[in-house]
Amino acid sequence: MKKFLKYVLILLLTIYVVHVFITQQITLNSYVAESKEYESQIQSAKETQAELNEKIQNLNSTEYIEEQAREALDMYLPNERVYIDITK
DSSP: OHHHHHHHHHHHHHHHHHHHHHHHHHHHHHHHHHHHHHHHHHHHHHHHHHHHHHHHHHTTSHHHHHHHHHHHHOOOOTTOOOOOOOOO
16 A cells, blocks of 8 residues: 555656646746747837937938928929829
């Protein structure tokens, strides 16, 4: 009887250890997936930051000011011909 009880305890302990190992592996896999998602978000934020820094550098250039005046305010230079496409 003691031998049987000993085997049952060993079996239960083994099952518990396997269960803990599997649970931890699942948790680890979810953390790895989260980490990859965060790395992707960081990369996207870095690209956005680079674009914004480029815009900041070009903010006072005459080309940027002219472009914004044309697009946002519909302003044009004197003697500049403007063609409007009415087929759209």
